[in-house]
Amino acid sequence: MSAVIPYHRVNVLTGLKSARLIEDAQEYADLIQKARRPLLILGPLLLKWSLDGKLLIEYALEIAKAANIPTCATAQVRAKMAELGVKPDSFYDVVEIINALKDPNWRGVKKEGNHDLVLFFGIRSDLGEQGLSVLKHFAPHLKTMTLCKYYFPHANYSLPNFRKDEQWKAFLESLIDNLKKGA
Amino acid sequence: MAEVKGITRKLKEIHEKIKAEIPWEPVGPTPMPEIPDLRNWDMRLLKTYAPFYAPFCDLCCFCTYGKCDLTETRRGACGIDIGTQQARWVLLACLMGCSAHSAHAGHILEFLIERHGPDKKIDLGGSINIEAPHIRTVVGLKPETLGDLVIAIEYVYKEITHLLDSTNMGQEGSCLDYESKALHAGMLDHVGMEVADIAQIVGFNYPTSVADTPLIDLGWAAVDKSKPVILFVGHNPATSTVVIDYLRENNLYDQVEVCGVCCTALETSRYSDRAKVVGPFSRQLFFIRSGIADVIMTDEQCIRTDMPIEASKAGSALIATLDKVMYGLEDASEMDTEGIVKQMVEDKKHFAILDPRKAAEVAAKVAMEIAPQRRKEWLTEEEAKELAKNCNVCGMCEQVCPNLFNIGAGIAEVAKGNFDLIREQFNLCVGCGKCEAECPRKIPIFKIMQVAASMESWKVRAGRGPIMDTEIRTVGAPITLGTIPGVVAIVGCSNFPDIRDIAEMVDEFAKRKYIVVVSGCSSMVAGMWKDADGKTVYEKYPPDFEGGGVVNVGSCVANSHITGAAIKIANIFAALPLRGNYEVMADYVLNRVGAVGVAWGAYSQKAASIATGCNRLGIPVILGPHSSKYRRLYLSRKEEDDWRVMDARKKEIVDTGEPSPEHLAYVCETKEKAMVMIPKLCIRKNDTPQGRAIKLNHYISLHKKYMGGGLPEDIQLFVRRDPDIPLVYKKEVRAYLQEIGWQPKEPVGLPTFIGTYPSKVPVDAVIH
Numbered sequence: 001m002s003a004v005i006p007y008h009r010v011n012v013l014t015g016l017k018s019a020r021l022i023e024d025a026q027e028y029a030d031l032i033q034k035a036r037r038p039l040l041i042l043g044p045l046l047l048k049w050s051l052d053g054k055l056l057i058e059y060a061l062e063i064a065k066a067a068n069i070p071t072c073a074t075a076q077v078r079a080k081m082a083e084l085g086v087k088p089d090s091f092y093d094v095v096e097i098i099n100a101l102k103d104p105n106w107r108g109v110k111k112e113g114n115h116d117l118v119l120f121f122g123i124r125s126d127l128g129e130q131g132l133s134v135l136k137h138f139a140p141h142l143k144t145m146t147l148c149k150y151y152f153p154h155a156n157y158s159l160p161n162f163r164k165d166e167q168w169k170a171f172l173e174s175l176i177d178n179l180k181k182g183a
Numbered sequence: 184m185a186e187v188k189g190i191t192r193k194l195k196e197i198h199e200k201i202k203a204e205i206p207w208e209p210v211g212p213t214p215m216p217e218i219p220d221l222r223n224w225d226m227r228l229l230k231t232y233a234p235f236y237a238p239f240c241d242l243c244c245f246c247t248y249g250k251c252d253l254t255e256t257r258r259g260a261c262g263i264d265i266g267t268q269q270a271r272w273v274l275l276a277c278l279m280g281c282s283a284h285s286a287h288a289g290h291i292l293e294f295l296i297e298r299h300g301p302d303k304k305i306d307l308g309g310s311i312n313i314e315a316p317h318i319r320t321v322v323g324l325k326p327e328t329l330g331d332l333v334i335a336i337e338y339v340y341k342e343i344t345h346l347l348d349s350t351n352m353g354q355e356g357s358c359l360d361y362e363s364k365a366l367h368a369g370m371l372d373h374v375g376m377e378v379a380d381i382a383q384i385v386g387f388n389y390p391t392s393v394a395d396t397p398l399i400d401l402g403w404a405a406v407d408k409s410k411p412v413i414l415f416v417g418h419n420p421a422t423s424t425v426v427i428d429y430l431r432e433n434n435l436y437d438q439v440e441v442c443g444v445c446c447t448a449l450e451t452s453r454y455s456d457r458a459k460v461v462g463p464f465s466r467q468l469f470f471i472r473s474g475i476a477d478v479i480m481t482d483e484q485c486i487r488t489d490m491p492i493e494a495s496k497a498g499s500a501l502i503a504t505l506d507k508v509m510y511g512l513e514d515a516s517e518m519d520t521e522g523i524v525k526q527m528v529e530d531k532k533h534f535a536i537l538d539p540r541k542a543a544e545v546a547a548k549v550a551m552e553i554a555p556q557r558r559k560e561w562l563t564e565e566e567a568k569e570l571a572k573n574c575n576v577c578g579m580c581e582q583v584c585p586n587l588f589n590i591g592a593g594i595a596e597v598a599k600g601n602f603d604l605i606r607e608q609f610n611l612c613v614g615c616g617k618c619e620a621e622c623p624r625k626i627p628i629f630k631i632m633q634v635a636a637s638m639e640s641w642k643v644r645a646g647r648g649p650i651m652d653t654e655i656r657t658v659g660a661p662i663t664l665g666t667i668p669g670v671v672a673i674v675g676c677s678n679f680p681d682i683r684d685i686a687e688m689v690d691e692f693a694k695r696k697y698i699v700v701v702s703g704c705s706s707m708v709a710g711m712w713k714d715a716d717g718k719t720v721y722e723k724y725p726p727d728f729e730g731g732g733v734v735n736v737g738s739c740v741a742n743s744h745i746t747g748a749a750i751k752i753a754n755i756f757a758a759l760p761l762r763g764n765y766e767v768m769a770d771y772v773l774n775r776v777g778a779v780g781v782a783w784g785a786y787s788q789k790a791a792s793i794a795t796g797c798n799r800l801g802i803p804v805i806l807g808p809h810s811s812k813y814r815r816l817y818l819s820r821k822e823e824d825d826w827r828v829m830d831a832r833k834k835e836i837v838d839t840g841e842p843s844p845e846h847l848a849y850v851c852e853t854k855e856k857a858m859v860m861i862p863k864l865c866i867r868k869n870d871t872p873q874g875r876a877i878k879l880n881h882y883i884s885l886h887k888k889y890m891g892g893g894l895p896e897d898i899q900l901f902v903r904r905d906p907d908i909p910l911v912y913k914k915e916v917r918a919y920l921q922e923i924g925w926q927p928k929e930p931v932g933l934p935t936f937i938g939t940y941p942s943k944v945p946v947d948a949v950i951h
Contacts, residue, residue: 008587016241017254044853076855079891091896093860095811095850099235099818124587127852130237130811137238137265140255 007150007161008125017136019158021151025171029178031145031157032067035117037108040064041097042088043123044075045148051169059172060121061086063147066179070109072097074123094123098131104141114141120155121147129154147172200334201323201763211764212943214323215338218345218367224766225363225799227940228773231824232798232817232847234362236269239814243268246352261353270361271350273791273815277368278347280792283484284740285339285375286507287419290483292332292378294421294539295386301330305385308392310651316750316761317377317743321370323763329385332378339371339378362815369795370765376743376793383740384648387424389453394654394726394734396645397456401710403470405459405640407440411554413546414476414499415443416467418484418739420450422504422539426480427455429543439550444470445485446703446738452645453737460643462711463677463704464786465614469636472629474498475559477550480542483507484739485676485787491533498557500549501533504542509535516541524548564602567634571597573624580618580628585809586611586680590618590628602635609636610682613786643710644721646702646737650748652755654728658698659756663775665874667730668881669865670698670778672745672802675793677704678786678809684854685783686712689720689733691858695881696730697865702742704784706735742793746800749776757951766937766944773801773844774828774934777865777878780804781857785813794848803844803864808852817847821900828868829938830931831949836939837931841900843868855889863895868934872906880909883916899925 022028032038046057057080064071073081073088074097081088090109092100100106106114118135120128125148132154135144143156149168152158162168197215198204213220244250248260258264263271295303305326307314315326318335326332346364349355355364383389390396406412415423423443430436442459443451444467451458461470464485471479471490474497481490482505491510494501503509515523515534520541526532527549536542562570574594581589590612593605609632619628661667671692673685685708693699701709710719724733728748736744753771754761761768772778780797782790785806791813794804798817806813821842830837843866851857862881870878879901886895894912899920902908904927908916938946 007582008584016252044855074856075851075853076890078893079889082891082893093856094852095235095816095818096820099820102235103820103823124808124852126585126587127808127811127850130239133239134235134237137241137254138236 018153019151019155021160022157023160023171025174026178028145028157028175029182032069032117032119032179033182037110037113037115038067038069038117038119039072039109039115040069040119040121041072041074041094041123042077042121043094043128044077045124046077046122047080049122051165051172056122057081057084059176062176063179066176066183068183069119072109094127094131098134101135101142102138116141117143117145119145119147120152125150125152128152197323203323205325207325208760208762210323211760211762211767213765214763216321216765217342218364221367221765221799222363223941224769225366226359227936228798228847229359229362229817231819231826233819234266234270234358235816235818236266237811237814238265238269239812262356267356267358267361269814270358270365271355273813274346274361274365274368275350276788276813277365277372277792277795278343280787280789281339281368281372281375282343283789284372284379285336285343287483287740288375288379288382289336289340290505291386291419291421292329292336292382295382296329299329299386301328301333303329303385305329305331305381307381307384307649310392310653311649312652313751313754314649315377315381316747316754317373320750320761320765320768321374326381329382332382335374336378339375342367342371365795366799369792369797370799372792373743373746373796373800376740377747379740380648380737380743383420383450387420387454389648390645391648392651394647394651394728396647396726398642398721399452399456399458399460399645400640401460401462401643401707402637402640403461403466403473403475404638406442406461406475408475408559410438410440411477411550412440412442412475413478413480413550414461414470415447415451415480415482416445416490417482417486418446418450419482419505420447420454422480422482422542423447423451424454425539426543426546427451427458429540429547433547435547439547447482449646449703449706449738456645460707463707465612465677465682465704468493468614468616469629469633471499472497473561473633474557477554477557478502478546480504480546481508484789494533495531500527500531500553502542502546503535504537504539506537520544524552528552562630562634564634567597567631568600570626571595571631573626574598575624577623579621579623583617583621585615585617586613594626594628594631597631597635605632606635608632611680613678641710641713642719642721643707644726644735646706646735646741647726648737648741649744650728650734650751652751655748655751655755658729659752661730662752662777663756663869665777665867665870665878668695668697668777668862668878670700670748670776671861671865672700672702672778672780673705673709673783674702674742674745674780675705675782675784675790676786677708677784678807679708679784680807680809681854682708683712685709686720687854688781688783688858688861692861693720693724693731693733698728698730698732698734700728700734700736700745702736702745703739709733739789739793746797746802749778749800749802752776759949759951766942767948769799769801770936770949774936775867775869777867777870778802779844779861779864781861782810783807783857785810798847803847803849805857805860805864806848806850808850811850815848816850818849819845821845821897827939828931828934828936829946831933831935831937831946833932834938834946839868839931839934840928841868841903843901858889859886859895866901868931872904872930875901875903875907876909879907880911883909883912894919899923903928903930
């Protein structure tokens with residue numbers, strides 16, 4: 001339970017079961033590192049948003065690399081990744097990957113079994129929150145986590161509404177450092 | 184025995200209603216289908232395209248046992264689970280939508296029967312013989328008069344009641360059965376819409392059997408504000424047409440400007456090409472707040488519920504003309520006209536007037552009296568800048584924006600004298616007004632945004648109604664063979680992630696020789712863009728239903744003509760009987776007609792219903808990102824799902840492994856992704872090698888254009904044999920197929936679902 005009000009109040013409605021709000025990058029890193037088969041879903045806002053001139057996709061790829069997390073490129077993210085010389089582990093649009101994740105018997109993007117922790121990053125908040133709701137209600141076999149700068153009640157673990165981008169930047173940088181240390 | 188007698192009696196009643204004795208075609212297995220009659224077809228669809236539920240919240244709060252927590256494995260006090268509860272919501276949404284169109288149909292039919300009598304012949308012109316493909320297919324009736332349409336709409340009303348009954352607490356316990364009912368509601372919606380538009384075409388003498396309908400002035404800059412202005416808002420043209428009649432009869436039409444927002448605008452411009460189209464629903468509040476309308480006349484459906492408040496703030500007079508939307512206003516239908524005018528002019532009072540003739544007279548008189556006294560000027564840039572300076576960038580506006588953009592940043596730039604950002608943001612604005620309502624400093628955001636907004640005017644082609652039978656004869660073969668790569672129907676409301684996406688989509692696919700069909704708010708927005716030569720898509724592309732044509736069928740209810748065209752391909756081109764033969768029609772469309780709907784800005788329950796009706800008929804629909812809020816999609820999993828079909832010629836079940844069409848109801852997050860999904864969802868198992876190569880050429884080239892190089896990751900699923908590979912990509916695709924160990928497979932001669940699930944329809948029924 002959480003009393004936090006979601007940032008996009010029109011689109012994102014709370015229910016009885018809300019995400020655990022976590023502000024500590026170390027705690028996030030620990031959760032990621034404890035997961036046996038995490039998956040990082042990359043949304044198109046990563047190509048649009050930047051922090052101090054650095055595109056969010058670059059942060060995302062650093063996170064993936066630091067913790068050796070397989071990636072799923074949605075929408076047109078693949079194109080930018082190709083420019084950056086990185087190949088995603090899979091390509092699905094967001095509703096398709098969620099549909100696959102719902103199935104406990106799905107073999108996952110590495111064909112090693114379904115994922116146990118799914119990180120959402122860069123998906124518009126209305127669609128992202130609805131997607132998280134699908135997994136919350138129909139995929140009890142996995143946990144979800146968000147890396148965007150808003151609170152997402154339907155996730156299992158969410159960041160708070162960061163009032164300033166600097167706070168978000170500091171969190172992401174700390175997360176990357178912690179993941180590198182943990183690795 | 185009693186049951187048999189009952190069934191016989193029921194069938195006899197149906198046969199009487201549909202005049203079965205008139206042998207224009209034999210009556211098929213499901214005339215006037217009830218809830219269970221097409222259930223097996225639905226279950227077959229849902230086996231491949233399973234419902235995908237995205238609950239808005241964790242609760243059910245429908246009855247006094249609740250609120251019930253439905254998280255994890257919990258069930259409500261009635262026993263319902265979270266999936267079934269979502270399906271119940273979807274059914275309710277579809278019923279709201281279906282009811283809106285069907286009640287519109289019922290009202291307009293009553294209005295026109297009053298005017299012309301029930302024996303008024305249905306004549307849609309020399310090029311349209313199959314006048315009502317939905318009514319013929321679903322109801323089993325060939326309507327010859329307005330009176331015959333009553334039979335169809337009464338059937339729809341009856342079914343709606345049964346469906347709505349099932350949503351009452353403590354009944355249906357299966358999400359799949361709720362989905363079957365939603366599909367039923369969607370199908371009924373297309374019947375209701377068809378009744379409405381046929382009645383309107385016949386009763387108002389709209390253009391029909393013609394493609395080259397007039398080009399209508401579009402945009403608020405097209406409205407001559409120096410004249411008294413009457414604005415129509417909504418969907419039902421009963422009153423707007425009477426207003427035009429009144430102005431014409433009294434030689435006032437040159438003196439008064441008539442315009443509309445949303446579908447009534449489209450309807451009115453079919454009646455008089457001098458009526459102006461202001462724009463889609465998302466421009467409604469902008470235009471109301473501009474105060475340019477002297478009189479606002481509302482009818483039904485897409486109208487703001489706070490219209491009396493907004494009208495008063497703008498100093499406009501308001502007349503509610505239909506019983507569905509009366510706003511608590513005094514009903515002046517029986518009052519003296521002069522008395523109403525006096526109160527509206529002197530006391531600024533709004534009224535409901537349900538008598539169209541009286542409403543027309545009052546509107547004209549009030550508009551002419553109050554117009555000279557009213558200021559109708561946009562803010563100047565300097566005024567906007569001063570107002571914007573009051574913004575302290577608190578961010579409240581961004582938090583309530585459904586389209587998730589930071590209008591506060593735009594306002595802050597205006598305060599500095601820079602209008603570039605807010606001009607850009609205007610394209611993202613869905614016009615809800617939440618930002619302004621939330622602003623603690625009461626900054627008039629809409630008026631400021633309007634300063635930066637385009638003062639350009641454009642053209643939209645007037646809605647032409649049904650696709651002509653002659654056109655179907657010409658394009659039937661190339662569509663089913665695949666050499667016309669697809670029919671792309673860009674339809675529906677204006678909750679767009681970016682309003683510019685629509686014209687871009689229309690242009691992209693018309694240029695590629697798809698048949699592009701538009702309707703409703705999307706048809707207006709398609710016109711709100713000009714190419715380098717200053718041409719809109721309506722001036723750039725022919726208005727014909729042919730490859731490379733851009734066809735505006737008309738308003739929301741004209742959507743029935745798009746799905747009707749798919750049925751006509753089965754009936755006219757493939758010569759399959761349609762009467763009471765829904766399964767055969769839907770199976771043909773699903774497996775052989777490469778059509779896809781794009782409801783990029785769907786916001787209403789009507790859009791949910793229309794899309795669900797498309798799905799039952801086998802037409803996939805792509806939705807914009809907001810549509811995840813509809814709570815349900817129909818998705819396949821291409822690698823795992825069952826892609827077996829019957830080859831009707833060989834009478835063999837074939838495992839094609841080909842996911843075509845891949846999904847039935849699908850949300851894309853971005854325009855770029857939609858641009859790639861559109862050609863993919865036009866692929867059908869029936870494509871000839873030549874047709875498939877053309878379709879794959881577009882799929883690959885659009886993938887390369889929007890997804891950044893490389894081949895689509897699933898291209899191997901759609902290549903059956905080497906001739907399917909487009910020439911221009913032959914080398915690249917062959918190399919990829921070799922790398923992954925692809926094996927060729929035989930195309931299916933006559934693909935059908937019939938024979939793969941329990942059905943009364945024999946396989947031979949699909950052979951033409």
